[in-house]
Amino acid sequence: MTETSGRSYGGLTADSRRLQRRARLLETAIDAIAVNEWRAFTVDRLCAGAGLNKRYFYESFASLDEVATAVVDTIADEVRTATMGAIAETAAEPLEQQARAAVTALVRTLVDDPRRGRILLGGVASSPVLHDHREAVMQGLTAVLVGHARTIHDVELEKDPLAKVAPAFIVGGTADAILAYLDGRADISVEDLVTCLTTLWLITGNGAAEVARLRKR
Numbered sequence: 001m002t003e004t005s006g007r008s009y010g011g012l013t014a015d016s017r018r019l020q021r022r023a024r025l026l027e028t029a030i031d032a033i034a035v036n037e038w039r040a041f042t043v044d045r046l047c048a049g050a051g052l053n054k055r056y057f058y059e060s061f062a063s064l065d066e067v068a069t070a071v072v073d074t075i076a077d078e079v080r081t082a083t084m085g086a087i088a089e090t091a092a093e094p095l096e097q098q099a100r101a102a103v104t105a106l107v108r109t110l111v112d113d114p115r116r117g118r119i120l121l122g123g124v125a126s127s128p129v130l131h132d133h134r135e136a137v138m139q140g141l142t143a144v145l146v147g148h149a150r151t152i153h154d155v156e157l158e159k160d161p162l163a164k165v166a167p168a169f170i171v172g173g174t175a176d177a178i179l180a181y182l183d184g185r186a187d188i189s190v191e192d193l194v195t196c197l198t199t200l201w202l203i204t205g206n207g208a209a210e211v212a213r214l215r216k217r
Contacts, residue, residue: 018059018060021050021052021056021059021060022060022061024050024051024052025046025047025050025052025056025057025060025061025067026067026070026071026074027050028046028049028050029041029046029067029068029070029071030071030115030116030119031049031115032046032049033068033071033115033119033124033126033130034114034115034118034119034124035124036124036125038064038068038126038127038130039125039127041064042064043057043064046064046067065127065129065130068126068127068129068130068133069129069130069133071119072119072120072130072133072134072137073137075116075119075120076120076137076138076140076141078109078116079106079109079110079120079141080141080144082105082106082108082109083102083105083106083109083144084144085105086101086102086104086105087101087102089101095202095206096198096202099198099201099202099205100194100195100198102201103194103197103198103201104194106174107178107190107193107194107197108190110178110182111178111181111182111190111193114182117178117179117182118179118182119134120134120137120138121175121176121178121179122134122175122179123179123182123183138171138175141171142167142168142171143167145167145170145171160208160211160212160215160216162208162211162212163208163212166204166205166208169204170200170201170204170205173200174197174200174201177193177196177197178193181193
């Protein structure tokens with residue numbers, strides 16, 4: 001039996017309570033995925049970790065695979081919201097400041113809670129379903145980055161071969177750099193990480209745009 005959505009308990013509607021329970025399940029799943037325990041997880045174990053009755057699992061999810069993909073989607077949404085929000089707030093500023101704001105938002109979202117960085121960027125083992133979904137999500141985030149780059153550089157980069165390589169180069173390199181920081185392979189501060197990535201984004205983006213312009217002449 002499901003709750004009536006209009007009924008309120010403790011000032012919260014049934015829908016609000018359902019969203020809270022869903023969030024608790026996702027948080028427990030994040031813990032499990034981040035420490036490579038997800039493949040051995042069961043619905044019972046997930047619900048026990050979230051402190052919920054098993055029946056509440058099925059009000060939000062149909063399977064554990066659906067939970068895992070929802071985890072990736074949630075983290076990606078956080079990254080997208082933070083990054084695009086930073087870009088919007090600095091839209092009137094020079095490109096260098098926009099880039100630094102975007103990189104800062106991206107890095108902070110993924111390193112302040114290392115679990116999120118490792119899950120989204122592939123720093124933990126995963127099921128085939130989760131791996132494939134994560135790849136699709138990263139392609140979507142790359143498309144957002146490419147779309148913004150086109151507005152900045154006013155160049156039809158999609159008609160240049162660099163458009164097929166540069167975004168993957170930037171996103172893949174950024175992901176590995178963040179993972180290197182999280183794993184301790186890059187012994188630098190967060191501020192240095194942001195500065196280095198910002199520099200590399202600008203060098204790659206500006207260079208690709210300039211080559212594209214020259215090729216159009």
